[in-house]
Amino acid sequence: xxxxxxxxxxxxxxxxxxxxxxxxxxxxxxxxxxxxxxxxxxxxxxxxxxxxxxxxxxxxxxxxxxxxxxxxxxxxxxxxxxxxxxxxxxxxxxxxxxxxxxxxxxxxxxxxxxxxxxxxxxxxxxxxxxxxxxxxxxxxxxxxxxxxxxxxxxxxxxxxxxxxxxxxxxxxxxxxxxxxxxxxxxxxxxxxxxxxxxxxxxxxxxxxxxxxxxxxxxxxxxxxxxxxxxxxxxxxxxxxxxxxxxxxxxxxxxxxxxxxxxxxxxxxxxxxxxxxxxxxxxxxxxxxxxxxxxxxxxxxxxxxxxxxxxxxxxxxxxxxxxxxxxxxxxxxxxxxxxxxxxxxxxxxxxxxxxxxxxxxxxxxxxxxxxxxxxxxxxxxxxxxxxxxxxxxxxxxxxxxxxxxxxxxxxxxxxxxxxxxxxxxxxxxxxxxxxxxxxxxxxxxxxxxxxxxxxxxxxxxxxxxxxxxxxxxxxxxxxxxxxxxxxxxxxxxxxxxxxxxxxxxxxxxxxxxxxxxxxxxxxxxxxxxxxxxxxxxxxxxxxxxxxxxxxxxxxxxxxxxxxxxxxxxxxxxxxxxxxxxxxxxxxxxxxxxxxxxxxxxxxxxxxxxxxxxxxxxxxxxxxxxxxxxxxxxxxxxxxxxxxxxxxxxxxxxxxxxxxxxxxxxxxxxxxxxxxxxxxxxxxxxxxxxxxxxxxxxxxxxxxxxxxxxxxxxxxxxxxxxxxxxxxxxxxxxx
Numbered sequence: 148x149x150x151x152x153x154x155x156x157x158x159x160x161x162x163x164x165x166x167x168x169x170x171x172x173x174x175x176x177x178x179x180x181x182x183x184x185x186x187x188x189x190x191x192x193x194x195x196x197x198x199x200x201x202x203x204x205x206x207x208x209x210x211x212x213x214x215x216x217x218x219x220x221x222x223x224x225x226x227x228x229x230x231x232x233x234x235x236x237x238x239x240x241x242x243x244x245x246x247x248x249x250x251x252x253x254x255x256x257x258x259x260x261x262x263x264x265x266x267x268x269x270x271x272x273x274x275x276x277x278x279x280x281x282x283x284x285x286x287x288x289x290x291x292x293x294x295x296x297x298x299x300x301x302x303x304x305x306x307x308x309x310x311x312x313x314x315x316x317x318x319x320x321x322x323x324x325x326x327x328x329x330x331x332x333x334x335x336x337x338x339x340x341x342x343x344x345x346x347x348x349x350x351x352x353x354x355x356x357x358x359x360x361x362x363x364x365x366x367x368x369x370x371x372x373x374x375x376x377x378x379x380x381x382x383x384x385x386x387x388x389x390x391x392x393x394x395x396x397x398x399x400x401x402x403x404x405x406x407x408x409x410x411x412x413x414x415x416x417x418x419x420x421x422x423x424x425x426x427x428x429x430x431x432x433x434x435x436x437x438x439x440x441x442x443x444x445x446x447x448x449x450x451x452x453x454x455x456x457x458x459x460x461x462x463x464x465x466x467x468x469x470x471x472x473x474x475x476x477x478x479x480x481x482x483x484x485x486x487x488x489x490x491x492x493x494x495x496x497x498x499x500x501x502x503x504x505x506x507x508x509x510x511x512x513x514x515x516x517x518x519x520x521x522x523x524x525x526x527x528x529x530x531x532x533x534x535x536x537x538x539x540x541x542x543x544x545x546x547x548x549x550x551x552x553x554x555x556x557x558x559x560x561x562x563x564x565x566x567x568x569x570x571x572x573x574x575x576x577x578x579x580x581x582x583x584x585x586x587x588x589x590x591x592x593x594x595x596x597x598x599x600x601x602x603x604x605x606x607x608x609x610x611x612x613x614x615x616x617x618x619x620x621x622x623x624x625x626x627x628x629x630x631x632x633x634x635x636x637x638x639x640x641x642x643x644x645x646x647x648x649x650x651x652x653x654x655x656x657x658x659x660x661x662x663x664x665x666x667x668x669x670x671x672x673x674x675x676x677x678x679x680x681x682x683x684x685x686x687x688x689x690x691x692x693x694x695x696x697x698x699x700x701x702x703x704x705x706x707x708x709x710x711x712x713x714x715x716x717x718x719x720x721x722x723x724x725x726x727x728x729x730x731x732x733x734x735x736x737x738x739x740x741x742x743x744x745x746x747x748x749x750x751x752x753x754x755x756x757x758x759x760x761x762x763x764x765x766x767x768x769x770x771x772x773x774x775x776x777x778x779x780x781x782x783x784x785x786x787x788x789x790x791x792x793x794x795x796x797x798x799x800x801x802x803x804x805x806x807x808x809x810x811x812x813x814x815x816x817x818x819x820x821x822x823x824x825x826x827x828x829x830x831x832x833x834x835x836x837x838x839x840x841x842x843x844x845x846x847x848x849x850x851x852x853x854x855x856x857x858x859x860x861x862x863x864x865x866x867x868x869x870x871x872x873x874x875x876x877x878x879x880x
Contacts, residue, residue: 218394219393239497241385244360246303283298283300284298297347311558322352324353363382366379370784389494391446391447416489422448432469433472434456434457438750455749463545463622467546474488483513491509516531529577537567541626542626543561557625604626605639608621624640673690685714691720710723725754738761741758771791772795793805793826806834821848841870
């Protein structure tokens with residue numbers, strides 16, 4: 148996975164699972180802060196004139212809505228006319244970005260006795276085995292009652308090119324990423340950093356963005372983090388990811404075999420440079436914030452219209468592969484408007500073929516060898532190594548695993564795509580050459596260069612450490628160990644690793660305290676964490692949430708602002724600030740906070756839902772409706788948006804449409820939510836159907852019996868008020 152441009156939802160040292168869990172903490176905190184009040188409690192009843200309405204509009208509400216195939220046909224259809232090109236492409240890493248687990252392609256460590264991994268937690272270990280044609284991962288958790296075993300069948304393998312391969316499994320219609328991976332360069336098992344308080348197989352959701360970068364097409368169920376229609380996958384990155392869906396192209400040429408010119412298909416080489424770059428930037432950039440449904444981007448369109456593309460401040464915060472950002476920073480790129488990714492890479496051929504990696508020839512197409520100021524000072528054997536000096540291959544620590552005897556292990560090195568002058572890279576090229584020589588002067592020069600380079604990398608590591616970039620410091624320390632694997636350099640690496648490991652352990656403990664609602668303990672833990680790493684946006688955000696839950700609102704606001712300041716790519720700080728402002732009646736402040744959160748995360752149901760609530764409080768009902776409808780585009784089964792939209796449409800005098808969404812909310816909650824049932828009762832009353840209205844109110848009373856006494860009292864009071872208003876005027880008098 149590390150070398151084919153897949154997008155993870157990780158930033159810095161924060162695992163994706165932790166980032167998703169923090170949104171769950173937000174939801175929990177919101178419920179506590181709101182005192183259990185449901186959305187409907189803040190709406191005043193407004194009588195509306197009777198109106199007849201048909202109720203069969205939402206009979207399909209239980210049917211999961213999904214993104215439909217826009218016309219993908221698969222590589223077999225391409226092969227009918229492009230047999231040689233397809234055969235050639237099957238050897239590429241792109242084609243193998245996702246594949247089925249098959250005997251002969253899986254690591255031999257699935258064999259009996261070899262597939263074992265002991266985690267740093269002595270109570271948890273994993274076994275990887277093969278049973279017939281199935282490959283299994285089993286999590287074994289030691290408990291007082293004995294070992295608890297959870298086995299998962301591997302459904303897909305991500306990763307190609309001799310880097311790391313990551314495994315995915317199905318739980319129902321949900322696709323999950325398993326925590327244990329095979330690291331080809333290290334020839335051993337590794338585990339992705341994960342929240343150790345999980346249970347079962349410790350898997351995390353395989354999000355649509357991850358799926359998009361490893362496959363050509365997969366039908367996603369909107370509103371779910373990881374549900375897909377199993378029979379729709381076009382596995383791997385194939386022709387149509389760069390040429391577009393091929394159904395119309397194939398149909399035309401089948402009907403008109405005499406036409407040679409390609410019709411109804413994208414030819415990437417004829418696109419403008421920016422659109423060509425966008426094809427690669429789908430996955431080889433930080434295009435992680437979606438603006439629309441999964442798999443909606445089409446070749447030839449502007450990628451920025453479909454994704455918010457993050458400009459990383461630090462490489463350790465990159466999302467797997469971010470080559471396009473760094474290429475854009477190169478003077479070569481800026482001065483030559485012909486330069487694209489395919490200047491050096493042939494996407495149709497295996498990266499191991501000489502034709503696929505054309506970097507050296509690309510350099511010489513614009514630069515004379517004599518233009519290099521270092522030429523005369525370099526040994527003749529290395530004078531032509533433009534890539535080694537100007538695009539050095541070194542560690543990218545943003546992708547890392549834990550092995551049984553080491554932590555934060557990056558499986559591979561990558562070429563730097565910011566083409567520039569790197570003195571340390573020149574020295575490494577020289578060091579490699581001098582090490583091949585046997586004369587005393589060469590050995591002496593090699594020793595000098597090694598000492599200087601090791602010092603360089605430890606100076607870099609120390610600078611990172613002073614700036615609280617502890618993960619980056621590990622990467623720089625590993626560069627030093629790569630050059631000199633002696634005990635002194637390894638000891639300094641161990642110190643860097645130990646510091647980051649302690650930080651991650653303390654953060655996991657603080658999260659666990661929040662999960663257990665031990666907020667006072669969590670506050671103390673988070674304060675100590677911030678003493679060691681004051682720029683941890685995650686710690687600031689979690690601390691702000693804890694302060695809010697415990698009623699310390701000024702401190703909460705202060706910490707949430709710090710979270711937003713330290714991580715401009717995470718909406719959590721602004722989203723929580725918006726929620727606090729909403730709960731305290733500062734609706735204009737809430738709108739501003741949600742606006743800023745939306746700039747960061749432009750396709751988030753939660754942000755837009757809360758934004759709509761604040762707009763409704765200000766009486767801006769048409770704007771609120773717009774946000775609720777967007778929520779239902781993102782998540783068609785969002786009950787809160789259905790209920791709020793119903794109530795807002797009543798305010799706008801649209802009772803028929805209001806009833807439609809009230810029924811939808813009730814159906815989605817199986818007619819078990821008392822607050823939504825009262826919304827439904829109000830909607831029935833507005834269209835002149837008092838019998839159904841009273842029936843919904845009675846159902847609300849039945850449903851509330853299992854609720855807390857406070858909620859029961861509120862619902863009973865609302866039902867009494869509703870029944871009083873629902874009586875004919877002559878009876879009320």
